[in-house]
Amino acid sequence: MMSWMLCKNHACLMQDLVSFSFLIYSLATSSFILGGSLFNAIDTILVIGLGLALLVIHTSFYDCVGTSVGLVILVITITCACLIHDRRKLQHIKNQYFRRHGGLLLYEEMKSKQGLAFKIFSEEELQQATNKFDEHQVLGQGGNGIVYKGHLKDNLEVAVKRCMTIDEQKKKEFGKEMLILSQINHKNIVKLLGCCLEVEVPILVYEFIPNDTLYHLIHGNYNGWHIPLVTRLRIAHESAEALAYLHSCASPPILHGDVKSSNILLDSNLSAKVSDFGASILAPTDETQFVTLVQGTCGYLDPEYMQTCQLTDKSDVYSFGVVLLELLTRKKPFNLDALENEKCLSMRFLSAMKENKLSDLLDDQIKNNENMGFLEEIAELARQCLEMSGVDRPSMKEVRDKLDRLRKVIEHPWTHDNPEELESLLGESSCVVISEVESTGNFSIERKVVKGLESGR
Template sequence: MLLPLMTVLIASAWPAAASTTTAAAQPAAACQRRCGDVDIPYPFGIGRGCYLYTGEGDVTFGLTCNRTADGSYRPFCWEYEVLDVSLRRGQARVRNDINRWCYNATTRSMDAESTWWWDVSDSWFHVSDEGNRLVVVGCNSLAYVTSVNETEYMTGCMATCPSVGRLENGSCSGMGCCEAAIPRGINSYVVGFEEKFNTTSGAVGRCSYAVVVEAASFEFRTTYVTTGDFVESTGGKVPLVLDWVVGKETCREARRNATGYMCVSRDSECVDSRNGPGYLCNCSAGFEGNPYLLDGCQDINECEDSRFKYPCSVPGTCINTPGGFRCSCPDKTTGNAYFGTCEAKKSQLGVHIAIGVSIGIALLVIIISSAYMIQQKRRLATVKRRYFNQHGGLLLFEEMKSNQGLSFTVFTKDELEEATNKFDEQNVLGKGGNGTVYRGTLKDGRVVAIKRCKLINERQKKEFGKEMLILSQINHRNIVKLHGCCLEVEVPMLVYEFIPNGTLYQLIHGGRHGSRISFAARLRIAHEAAEALAYLHSWASPPIIHGDVKSPNMLIDENYTVKVSDFGASTLAPTDEAQFVTLVQGTCGYLDPEYMQTCKLTDKSDVYSFGVVLLELLTCRKALNLQALEEEKNLSSHFLLAMSENRLEGILDSQIQSEQSIELIEQMADLAKQCLDMSSEKRPSMRQVAEELDRLRKLAEHPWGRHESEELKKLLVRGSPSTFSEIELSNGYVSLTDSAYLGIQSPR
């Protein structure tokens, strides 16, 4: 019977409110604005015409002033006593019933009623989630707050008390008392006890209590558990904070309705409610009062208001202004009245002279600085022009004019600085003995890789522009495209297409994936790389020698196709003895022994280096491993020794042995052995190597071979190329950033 009765009473307390305010009407001047010791500011009021009318029968803001049992007068909103109203916070505090569930010694059971409803869903109130908490007091008491339909939200806590001695005044963290936050935006709830948890014996306390209460006003006492003091000391009611709004629209929507907009005071502002839909009004900064009344917001006189500390550091200097103040030194004085002092003015002649001298010096500094900057700019332009001509820029421009279809760009230094954010370290993709590679974004949105080389020899300086033009005409699906170069610097910079998916080195050695690449996939990679080098050697005009073939220079693009890179720093095939290099270039572990002895770079030098790459694919071992045994440090030497002693299977990757016939693997190993022949004349050409690898690929085909590309995609490293751009020397292997990796600095 009690539950239906409470539902009817609470539901009738809040008649349906209108969806919008019809007009921002003003209350009568004679309205009662105080009841007992509680101020009642508009939009609240007592009697029709004195409060904000929101609809027929709605008493959201309509209060009554009732005489209570003790003879005092107190305001009520229906049956709820109003403790106070705050305009700035948009809150009203009311008294809320404490819900208790007690042990009946006669029936030796708990009371039947264990659930209570509270509903203001038809009003313009919401229960404040910031100001209130669910508090549960008792022993072995589990209570909760949930939505009326028990589907939207539920929150609760459990209070226990193993012994009375463990209870502590002021502590509500689980021993005899617990608390839980409530959700935002609710205007109805159900408070209930879980019947499986109850004070069945009444040994410590006979009753359990649950109530949504203002957090700041509640302080736990141990007597709340051991006696009925919680109800007796509070009269069975505790403060509850309600958030209210004066309209259910947002501020933007409310401003469109000029007649219904509630922020009518000139110095007021609209504030959207944070607890459910709607808005309320506040006086602007520096003003106080009632923003819902015409001229209700009045200026605060900070200079005279005793509530504030005098705002100026010098007495008698504060001048009140609308919404603020200023501190001004009196006449014939000067200084800082805000934080300093005011002193009598002295003769201004010295000040004027000082100001004049200061201005003169400043102008002189500006003139000298401007002249210096102009001179430096001219000097920089001269240096850029000298470098440009030195690197064959004029010849390059002439060639570009004669070949209009050429997609090659000569970039300025400023363009590349802008593309890389002035070569910021965060854009570094990799560092090596030849230089540093940066990621850059051109003005047209293209992402490119920009290489700043360290060295260049005299021959390359003279022929650089012409050689870049030749290299730019290379168009092969397995070779990185050279977009252009910059000639305005001492050592030219190269601009390549950006390849996002890492290198062959990363694929083989960068993680646990290396040993899981199928033999067919390895053959495909080797064949594509061989085709690229064969193109450079046999079909480019003039032929191009790569000079630094290695797995880190073989990239994987977004389509998971191998692309040979770093050829832009290569050389055209030498035609005479004058073109012999004076400084050996390349990477230890990949260098052609004959090239190191003769300093003559040939296409067969690339063949030797490619043979080392084949060994990496066959063995999953690095070209140079400084931590290995002496005979195993150099991969090519270790391989040739194993071949001579007929123990090839001992160094092969175990995976490929289990998935492919040893005869086919031995043929690929024999091809690598031919590439590694000490005599360059006995090595096959790259064209022959590519043809042999193509033949081996056809022999290796099997029913699932068509899925090879998808398998490769899964195995590829998907991170930025910079992920493995530097390999620490601490693991005993060679670092891309360490000069030992290159052996000798490159002349490029």
């Protein structure tokens, strides 16, 4: 009799198990088909796990082993459900960040622009590329963020920048701005390859430039290394070329916002590449867009920008003027350890120009009779860039053109005694006159007769 009862109970339980399994299958299927409208993935797992656990416990009521197995299944089920819940919560947060930073708009724009070499990276991809943002991967850091070296899955080396902050007003437009910046294609500008928008502050991915920065070349371990004037002038011209492109050729115009020697990278040939658009903004189209928090680096900041909080193209010009001073003097733009009146390089330079003591500031490596005419011209250009009022400063196009003419003259010394050849080299509109310095047998540019150079014609 007892045997018959047990068989009957087991038969009933097996029937219940089949019915329960069919129910679970139906619920799970409906969950996937209806996109989770009846039961989400967590609910399904909980129902299945709880059912199986109770079933095992019920069928093994008098079996300690069976009861233990049921409890284990129950614990595993709840743990898995919690992990999935946390993961779904994290994904929800990432989706919120993605939408907040204009990711949907960026994605749609990317689909409409076939062949665009720009990628939206996931946070997981960039963590793998940088070994979870390991400190040993750090290439450099500043007020705007930290830059890491990374390797993508296709073994492409990249520079990954984690920005510190982003203007609240710019978050919605960030994706759109990234698309515009990604279309910049200039030999002297570091290429923006992609970005990650599913984090609180977007992460930028640039092409990797293997050499150091201009700052390190001037002030770093290379400090004793001789850097010829022609090399300095070429780096200055290439950097000015890049900024002039951003201001005048990009559509819409782009302001860099943090021009400094550490944001000018150098490749294996010491060719300049302007980088770090962490502070970049699209040129404002009306006055209401000008107001922003002051960003930048001490020693390079435009005084007018600090007073008005209005970043303009002339703010970049001022900062570039400081870079010119670094190339001329090999001194840092700001030195906390110096005397009070010598801490700021730009103020010290302007004072020296007024007192006709430029020679005291110039780097000894390039200060000689042969170079003096060129050094005075570059110094005068730097002085114009450092004018207190932005309207009195030249444009980056004018700065580029002046440096281009100086570079051509210094790179073609055989034209100095041939005015016609020099005129052909510089262009018909130039009015540069080269005169021989009889006392030394060298050549220099007489500043009083270089009106064509001064006017940027």
